[in-house]
Amino acid sequence: MSGDPQDHYPTRLEHPIDPISRIEPTVWGQESDGPLSERDLNVMATDGYLARPQTLGRDWLVPVGDELARIGGHADDDDPRIVRERQGSVRSVFEPHLFSDVIAEIVGLDTVLPVARQLLGSDVYLHQARVNLMPGFTGSGFYWHSDFETWHAEDGMPMMRAVSCSIALTENYPYNGSLMVMPGSHRTFYSCVGATPDRNHTTSLVRQEVGVPDQATLTAMASRHGIDQVTGPPGTGLWFDCNIMHGSGSNITPFPRSNIFLVFNSVDNALCQPFAAAEPRPEYLAARTAQPFSVQSATA
Template sequence: MSTQQFDTRIDRYPTRLEQRSEPIPRQEPTVWGAASNGPLDDSELETHSTNGYLVRPETVGGDWLSVLRDELSCLDADADPSDPRIIREPGGTIRSVFEPHRFSEVIGEVITLDTVLPVARQLLGSDVYIHQARVNMMPGFTGTGFYWHSDFETWHAEDGMPAMRAVSCSIALTENFPYNGSLMVMPGSHRTFYPCIGATPQNNHASSLIKQEIGVPDQATLTEAAARYGIDQVTGPAGTALWFDSNVMHGSGSNITPFPRSNIFLVFNSVDNQLVAPYRAQAPRPSYLATRNSELNSFPTLAT
């Protein structure tokens, strides 16, 4: 288990620059724990370390899936149009619901499943808390995609996340086909940080949650990255979890098929990677996008 520490006052990953800058090699581990620290074996840890992502089938079973789908229907029906945590597509359909564990006790229980929380602790080598949680809905015909990006770029620039010691868990509630907007990943890209061009506008999150334009690499950078790393498309049945590193380059296309795609998206951050002042924004984003009080989204401390 790594004990590497960094000075949070130093910006080791400058981004949102005036002009294009050279890529920056990753400066911290991808996997912080060992096989003895959780359910993942050496092979799975090596896969995550090498590719920046890991697929785990049957993370939630069929009994959970039916209940969770019902919860999504309730969230949709009960959504308050004035609630900023409800993000809608330009046509009015719900795109994302942030802090779903505040709306739903069932979704809150999913976070603590033996197939979820111990994996996060093992990958990050520490106790963890929920940095961000949301439900993504991509209905048939109308669901729009997410452009290529590294989550860490935004979390670092706008939230003040110092180091790449966070991991995301996307749990599919519907089957991911190659043709209904399933996630694409550049395997190995997590080892390189790609600085982006353009200053952060005030309240950038108000528009970026619908269409992200700041904090995304330019086409030349993406072309170089795709040539270097290639692109994997993650498919699989409902209940499958995709674990991916905070800095891996990923995105998804729009869903023009009749088959909806929805998922629970959980971001775990290490308690040793607490947020500081944003590195490239005037003010932090709202707490429903980036928890600044980790105790509100924490879990019982690991036994020593």
């Protein structure tokens, strides 16, 4: 993106400011643009999230499970794309579509890529992709946050024209760290207090402490919007808006929770310079080339 875009969503400030009403729509496309029905689009616009059963068919689950075992078993400690829990287990693997033909193929499925295009009303590219592994007993959660706050502050994403798809690879129970969302919270931007430390991503990917609302704000949001917990069988796809407030608890059960996490951004929303950080995060966290996604180019 050329020029110096206006910052409509200031954050990482010295002092709190009032919440900011969202400027952009949540849904950019229409029913005729893709597989989602008018009802689906209305749910997404109103709640900020939409669950899609059987985004991955049952025939995918075994090969994807085998692929995750392969990736986890060959995790290189010197590879910055491998993020570990504090006790050493693998927490996230970034850019899996670049070294896994299986995962690259999933991104291009009819149940995935056309939905992203419909929701964003344009061609899309992968802003970020990762595999999240939340093992039994030791998997830690993700604190309440809006993804857009980080992508805006640290990556330079100008507009709220991005959407995430989390595809469950294991059963999501109410008790093994499944995702919680505040429905409707995506319509308001909550600025955060506190400057971005240098290389904040080296610690925030394990425990996010900068760019999160304070407890009073979260309490007011929960009272206003409520909290939904998203559960379901393997293969379920959860689409959620870039600005929805969400988080997950730790997994102290024996049952692991793994998912493929894909962030689609509109090609018309390319990144500029960060709005509240000294330098952009690395490419594996925030792709800076807004070329429409294709399976062929992903694994070339």
